[in-house]
Amino acid sequence: MLKVTRQTDPDLAKLVDLELERQEHNIEMIASESTAPLAVMELTGSVFTNKTLEGYPGARFQAGSHIADQVETMAVERAKELYGAEHCNIQSYSGSTANYSVFASVLKPGDRVLSMRLDQGGHLTHGSPANWVSKIYEFDFYAMDPETELIDYDALEKKAEEFKPKLIIAGASSYSRLIDYERIAETAKKVGAYFMVDMAHIAGLVAAGVIPSPIPYADFVTSSTTKTFCSARSGMVFCKAEHAKLLDKGTFPGALGSIQLHTMAAKAWSFKYAATPEFKAIMEQVVKNAQCLAEELTKHGFRIVSGGTDNHLLVADLRNKGITGKAFQNALDSIGITVNKNMVPFDPEKPSVTSGVRIGLTAVTQRGLKEGEIREIAEIMNEVANAPADEANLAACKAKAQALIARFPLYPAGAFDEN
Numbered sequence: 001m002l003k004v005t006r007q008t009d010p011d012l013a014k015l016v017d018l019e020l021e022r023q024e025h026n027i028e029m030i031a032s033e034s035t036a037p038l039a040v041m042e043l044t045g046s047v048f049t050n051k052t053l054e055g056y057p058g059a060r061f062q063a064g065s066h067i068a069d070q071v072e073t074m075a076v077e078r079a080k081e082l083y084g085a086e087h088c089n090i091q092s093y094s095g096s097t098a099n100y101s102v103f104a105s106v107l108k109p110g111d112r113v114l115s116m117r118l119d120q121g122g123h124l125t126h127g128s129p130a131n132w133v134s135k136i137y138e139f140d141f142y143a144m145d146p147e148t149e150l151i152d153y154d155a156l157e158k159k160a161e162e163f164k165p166k167l168i169i170a171g172a173s174s175y176s177r178l179i180d181y182e183r184i185a186e187t188a189k190k191v192g193a194y195f196m197v198d199m200a201h202i203a204g205l206v207a208a209g210v211i212p213s214p215i216p217y218a219d220f221v222t223s224s225t226t227k228t229f230c231s232a233r234s235g236m237v238f239c240k241a242e243h244a245k246l247l248d249k250g251t252f253p254g255a256l257g258s259i260q261l262h263t264m265a266a267k268a269w270s271f272k273y274a275a276t277p278e279f280k281a282i283m284e285q286v287v288k289n290a291q292c293l294a295e296e297l298t299k300h301g302f303r304i305v306s307g308g309t310d311n312h313l314l315v316a317d318l319r320n321k322g323i324t325g326k327a328f329q330n331a332l333d334s335i336g337i338t339v340n341k342n343m344v345p346f347d348p349e350k351p352s353v354t355s356g357v358r359i360g361l362t363a364v365t366q367r368g369l370k371e372g373e374i375r376e377i378a379e380i381m382n383e384v385a386n387a388p389a390d391e392a393n394l395a396a397c398k399a400k401a402q403a404l405i406a407r408f409p410l411y412p413a414g415a416f417d418e419n
């Protein structure tokens with residue numbers, strides 16, 4: 001794959017080799033990561049990258065679009081069929097820009113938006129003070145019930161009635177439970193707000209029918225196509241037919257420029273792949289593995305936020321174990337297991353320290369790990385948490401982690417050979 005780069009820029013080729021080696025020997029448990037199938041790699045590197053086009057199939061601003069039009073139409077039709085959606089705009093470059101497209105479609109400066117608290121699982125693009133959207137729109141936030149650590153739907157409704165938002169957003173980066181879309185849709189209807197679900201993390205699970213879909217309930221559904229969807233670094237937006245014109249205009253020229261035909265082609269491949277029994281089986285196993293890890297960590301004395309998980313991720317509260325999120329993340333990283341520090345609901349620690357870690361099961365499940373291996377990983381995690389500064393302990397844990405993952409190749413042997 002790197003034949004030309006190897007000749008023209010060996011320094012850079014070396015970095016690619018090192019990254020492949022890192023991924024190969026690492027137990028990847030960052031909840032937003034997954035492994036792109038080889039076809040996605042091929043298509044994102046294909047000649048489609050050369051074509052500049054603005055507009056939509058049949059109404060482009062540039063010539064030479066007849067093949068591109070077929071690609072975009074194929075991607076849209078497959079996406080609509082996979083998710084049972086009335087309309088899809090496939091031009092987003094990422095989950096973030098998918099959200100910006102919807103904002104550009106339905107909001108005016110100063111409009112109000114209600115979303116989930118960022119320190120409890122919401123995303124930067126849902127109104128973080130650090131993100132530009134908070135300078136244009138007025139955000140308020142709903143929270144978890146401190147007892148159950150689930151969304152407090154009654155409080156959400158009360159807040160919506162007082163705040164009168166134009167848009168309500170559901171969907172999160174570190175929420176391990178199912179969301180009651182029907183309930184929030186009712187609230188949105190009651191207060192006259194649009195309802196948008198950001199399914200960036202769970203799009204693969206939804207596609208496989210492993211967890212309920214937000215599509216029937218939301219006006220707009222946005223997503224990244226990495227994460228559980230396991231495709232190109234890109235995005236997508238679905239909506240009800242009645243909003244189709246609004247969304248298309250909001251996306252182009254409202255929020256984006258020319259299309260990225262190469263990732264669009266990769267997404268088209270993935271919409272076909274996501275309908276196969278193979279993908280469905282992986283997604284089913286992702287949830288089983290997440291539930292297994294939650295149970296095993298609980299046995300080892302970790303507290304799992306909300307008591308468990310219904311999807312691909314869990315948040316472990318480390319306070320019982322006397323270690324911070326930051327220290328645990330770093331200790332695990334040193335032995336080749338990657339997770340990220342994460343706030344637990346109502347966390348007393350700073351965001352740079354945290355009391356928890358977020359753990360995702362997508363990438364390891366794609367490599368073929370099942371409950372037996374997940375139990376081993378829980379044991380290793382426990383050994384690390386119990387003596388995170390003991391070099392001999394860490395060395396022993398690293399040896400176990402490497403031996404485990406070596407049994408499950410990242411890609412088939414020879415996948416990247418250059419002849």
Ligand SMILES: *Cc1c(COP(=O)(O)O)cnc(C)c1O
Pocket residue numbers: 032094095096097122123125171172173198200201224225226234235
């Ligand atoms: C990751 C994520 C995004 C952003 O997706 P990118 O593809 O990284 O831009 C948006 N919303 C949520 C809830 C996410 O978790």
